[in-house]
Amino acid sequence: MAKITASVYTSHVPAIGAALDLGKTHEDYWKPVFAGYDFSKQWMKDNKPDVIFLVYNDHATAFSLDMIPTFAIGTAAEYTPADEGYGARPVPKVKGHPELASHIAQSVIQQDFDLTIVNKMDVDHGLTVPLSLMCGEQDPIKGAWPCPIIPFAVNVVQYPVPSGQRCFNLGQAIRKAIESYDEDINVHIWGTGGMSHQLQGARAGLINREWDNNWLDLMINDPVACAAVPHIDYVREAGSEGIELVMWLIARGAMSDIQDGKVVGPAPKLAHRFYHVPASNTAVGHAILENVI
Ligand code: DHB
Ligand code: FE
Secondary structure (H helix, E strand, O other): OOEEEEEEEEOOOHHHHHHHHOOOOOOOOOHHHHHOOHHHHHHHHHOOOOEEEEEEOOOOOOOOOOOOOOEEEEOOOEEEEOEOOOOEOOOOOEEOOHHHHHHHHHHHHHOOOOOEEEOOOEEOHHHHHHHHHHHOOOOOOOOOOOOOEEEEEEOOOOOOOOOHHHHHHHHHHHHHHHHOOOOOOEEEEEEEOOOOOOOOOOOOOOOOHHHHHHHHHHHHHOHHHHHOOOHHHHHHHHOHHHHHHHHHHHHHHOOOOEEOOEEOOOOOEEEEEEEEEEEOOEEEEEEEEEOOO
């Protein structure tokens, strides 16, 4: 059967993609950001998954205000990097996994979570920047991402957004779905976005290091309490775009220490943790958790 072996958490700052694509990674400003992912790139090689279930948010790229799915699963065979205004990022196309994605859609919808099924969409920095950070630079034509990817888009842009608790519960349903797929494959689940940032209004530029690091502690060590954090706390403490962090709870809820909303098994191993300010307008957070059972 399929198995979730690890979860990865990372910010998705678009300027990180631009720094990579424009060859600026060795500039003093960017060096410490990319240094935080040196471990991770080697870890990806040593722990290569068969499929990545990648939880991210679209930024009014594939979904405009015309259509706002709360949770959308990509069931396509291929996704094209989106043009977000400056041309598409020069990165490889994203290969999907229609069979596993369809199985997850069937299972999760039957577990009473209403997913939108997406057979065609472009993917923006929310998905491609985490891939670049974890997998390194790839030639857009001759290169490839290390494995098929199932994009799972969460609405954290237009209110009302799902709560951390709903995301945590959904992660548990996704794990059940993956574990009922009849093929011996290893799956990573990634939660992306965050950490504290606010891009508009009177508090534009807000960063809250103390809250971010306390939240990281909670997400790793006491996920049940972390899931109970109300959405207003994210917005008040981590800024309007800090709400992207609820997506990390989908990945955390899918880890094997959690069942029926409770901790039932040994905590996953923390393989790596990193935090850095600034990167563009955002605090960058990153963690890797490995299942021990
Ligand atoms: C920035 C961060 C984001 O998460 C985003 O989607 C767009 C911009 C920023 O820090 O500039
Ligand atoms: Fe964002």
